[in-house]
Structure formats: structure tokens, C-alpha cells
Amino acid sequence: MEFGELIKKRRSCRGFDKTPVSQKNVDDILEAAQWAPSPLNMQPFQFITITDTTIKAQIQKIGIEAKQTVIDNNGPGWVEKYPMGFVADSPLIIVVVYDPEKGGLGNYFGMPHGALQASCAAVQNMMLKATELGMDSLWFTFFEPAGLRPILDIPDTLDIAGAILVGKPAMATKSPGRKTPRVHKEKFTHQ
Numbered sequence: 357m358e359f360g361e362l363i364k365k366r367r368s369c370r371g372f373d374k375t376p377v378s379q380k381n382v383d384d385i386l387e388a389a390q391w392a393p394s395p396l397n398m399q400p401f402q403f404i405t406i407t408d409t410t411i412k413a414q415i416q417k418i419g420i421e422a423k424q425t426v427i428d429n430n431g432p433g434w435v436e437k438y439p440m441g442f443v444a445d446s447p448l449i450i451v452v453v454y455d456p457e458k459g460g461l462g463n464y465f466g467m468p469h470g471a472l473q474a475s476c477a478a479v480q481n482m483m484l485k486a487t488e489l490g491m492d493s494l495w496f497t498f499f500e501p502a503g504l505r506p507i508l509d510i511p512d513t514l515d516i517a518g519a520i521l522v523g524k525p526a527m528a529t530k531s532p533g534r535k536t537p538r539v540h541k542e543k544f545t546h547q
């Protein structure tokens with residue numbers, strides 16, 4: 357697939373069918389992640405692949421709890437309708453964790469998020485690779501990280517960039533479209 361087409365074909369999916377993701381596809385997605393740029397090429401990210409139904413249900417449960425927290429605190433009304441049930445149904449979840457200490461030199465000059473930034477690049481690579489392989493994905497962060505840690509036994513020294521759901525879409529995913537890029541030539545234009 358042509359790269360520009362691939363970028364626009366990637367869509368956030370909130371309804372997967374149950375077709376398992378082959379180990380070859382999992383390996384290809386993780387290899388794509390590893391080729392992301394990172395400060396000093398420290399590659400601060402690690403990946404937890406999850407197919408176990410009990411663990412997926414536990415992740416969905418902390419999603420439901422986070423949703424309730426938003427509702428209880430008068431968050432946006434649409435949240436009540438957020439489906440959440442698709443989380444446990446997704447065939448594969450890849451949780452991306454990273455070592456915040458491996459962010460390169462940025463701590464010396466007020467640019468301290470290098471490890472998170474690299475992890476986000478890794479996530480994008482994964483999602484684009486999944487699209488190339490004929491699947492959809494979702495960067496899912498609708499949970500309290502402290503709730504995910506004990507489920508997956510994530511050490512306190514690592515932070516969580518997100519849970520990436522991957523699989524065949526159960527139905528066509530809608531494109532929310534994009535704004536025109538806001539570009540400033542040479543200097544920022546204040547208006």
C-alpha cells in the first residue's frame with residue numbers, strides 16, 4: 357500500500373471481530389515498533405502482549421471504573437455512551453511500557469519526556485504496521501495506570517504509554533477527518 361494511503365487508512369477501531377492475530381503478524385508489529393526513533397537510540401520501550409481472556413476482561417474492568425470516575429466527576433456527557441465492551445473482545449492487546457530514565461539528554465535542558473516521545477513513535481509504527489497487515493487498532497488509555505500495574509505486574513520503574521488493541525474490525529470504521537494544518541512561516545503568527 358502506498359504510504360500516504362496507509363496513513364489515511366489507519367483508523368481507531370472500537371469493535372473487533374474474534375479472529376486471532378497470527379504470531380507472525382504480532383512479530384511484524386513489534387519489529388515495526390522497535391524501529392521507532394528514540395533519544396540516543398536508547399529504545400526505552402517494552403511490550404506486553406495479551407491474548408488471555410481473563411486479563412483482557414480485567415483491563416476492560418478498569419476501563420469501566422475509569423469511565424465511572426469521569427461520570428461521577430461530571431465529565432463530558434458522551435462518556436456515558438462510550439461502549440467499553442469492545443476491550444475484552446479485541447483479539448490482541450499490546451501494552452507499551454517505557455523507562456522514563458532512558459530519555460536521552462533532555463533532563464539537562466527542560467526536555468524531559470524523550471522516553472515517552474519515543475514510545476509514542478513506537479505506537480504509531482505499530483498501528484501503521486497493523487493497517488498494512490489488514491487490521492485496525494486503537495490506542496487505548498481510558499484506564500488508571502495504577503489499576504493496570506497489578507494486573508500485568510508492571511514494575512514501578514516503568515511508565516505506561518498505552519494499551520494498543522489490534523485485530524480485524526467487526527464493522528467499517530468511520531474517519532473523523534482532519535483540520536487543515538495550522539502552519540506558521542518562519543515565526544509563530546499571533547492573531
Ligand SMILES: Cc1cc2nc3c(=O)[nH]c(=O)nc-3n(C[C@H](O)[C@H](O)[C@H](O)COP(=O)(O)O)c2cc1C
Pocket residue numbers: 366367368369370494495496497498499518530531532
Ligand atoms: C494518546 C492517545 C490516547 C487515546 N486514547 C483513547 C482511548 O482511551 N479510547 C478511545 O476510544 N480512543 C482513544 N484514542 C483515539 C483517538 O480518539 C483517535 O485517534 C482520534 O479520535 C482520531 O481518530 P482516528 O484515530 O480514527 O484518526 C487515543 C489517541 C491517542 C493519540
